[in-house]
Every structure is written in C-alpha cells, then in structure tokens.
Amino acid sequence: MEYTKENLEAVRDIIIDLYKEKGRAIYYSELSEVLEAKGTPLHHRSPKMPELLEAISIHEEKNNRGMFSVMVVAKKSRVSGEGFFTLAQQLGRDFEDPKTFAEEERKRVSAIWGLV
Known part of the structure; x- marks a missing residue:
C-alpha cells in the first residue's frame, strides 16, 4: 500500500503524542485505538499495521531520524515486532542482540x- 508523506507524518505525530502522554513506548493496540477514534480503523493485529509502521520507519530513516517504528511495541513482550528487526537488517543495521538494538534505537529516536 502506498502512503503519502502527510499520512506517514500524521501517524508519526500521533505516536509522538501518545509517547508523551504515556511516558513510554506505546502498544500496537493503543495506536490502533487512536487511529480508530480518528476515523481510520486499523486493528493492531492487521497485516496493514506493520506495513504502515515500516513505511514510517523508512520515511524517517531517509530523513536521518531513525527507525521510528521502534516507538511501538507489543504489550506482552514490550519489544517491537519481528518486522522491525527484518527491516533493520534490510537497511544495513548490524546487531547481535535484538532487544539491545531496539533499546538503543528507541533512545536515539x-x-x-x-x-x-
């Protein structure tokens, strides 16, 4: 699916606002609830959720602002999904421990x- 720069930045801004409100990385389900409230229903387990977050990360990475999707995590594990780490490798990121990599990238972003 194609996303416009405006769409990606609007969702990014929602994530920033939620992060400020919660004081932590946000859960996929929390992002889903806000998107639905704003008229864009997207279930947190939908395959479109990781597609959207990947597109945001690619956009932000191209602008030297890091892999932004690291700010969204699974509620149970408190870690980004597998797609985040696959994308990191595709973008040439080298890491041995995925959890440490995610923590460092979250600090950077x-x-x-x-x-x-």
Whole structure:
C-alpha cells in the first residue's frame, strides 16, 4: 500500500503524542485505538499495521531520524515486532542482540524528537 508523506507524518505525530502522554513506548493496540477514534480503523493485529509502521520507519530513516517504528511495541513482550528487526537488517543495521538494538534505537529516536 502506498502512503503519502502527510499520512506517514500524521501517524508519526500521533505516536509522538501518545509517547508523551504515556511516558513510554506505546502498544500496537493503543495506536490502533487512536487511529480508530480518528476515523481510520486499523486493528493492531492487521497485516496493514506493520506495513504502515515500516513505511514510517523508512520515511524517517531517509530523513536521518531513525527507525521510528521502534516507538511501538507489543504489550506482552514490550519489544517491537519481528518486522522491525527484518527491516533493520534490510537497511544495513548490524546487531547481535535484538532487544539491545531496539533499546538503543528507541533512545536515539527519543533524543531526536525530544522525548527523553
């Protein structure tokens, strides 16, 4: 699916606002609830959720702002989904421990957006 720059940045801004409100990475289900409330129903388990987050990460990475989808995690594991790590490898990111990589990337993205 194709997303416009405006669509991607609007969802990114929703994630930033939720992050500020919660003081932590947000859950896929929380993002889903807000998107639905704004008229864009997208179930957190829909295959379109990782597609959307991947598109945001690619857009943000191209603008030197990191893999932004790291700000959204699974409620149970508190870690980004497998697609995040697959994309990281496709983007040439090297890491041994996925959890450590995600924590470092979240710190980087948080610092870029003033969320620390």
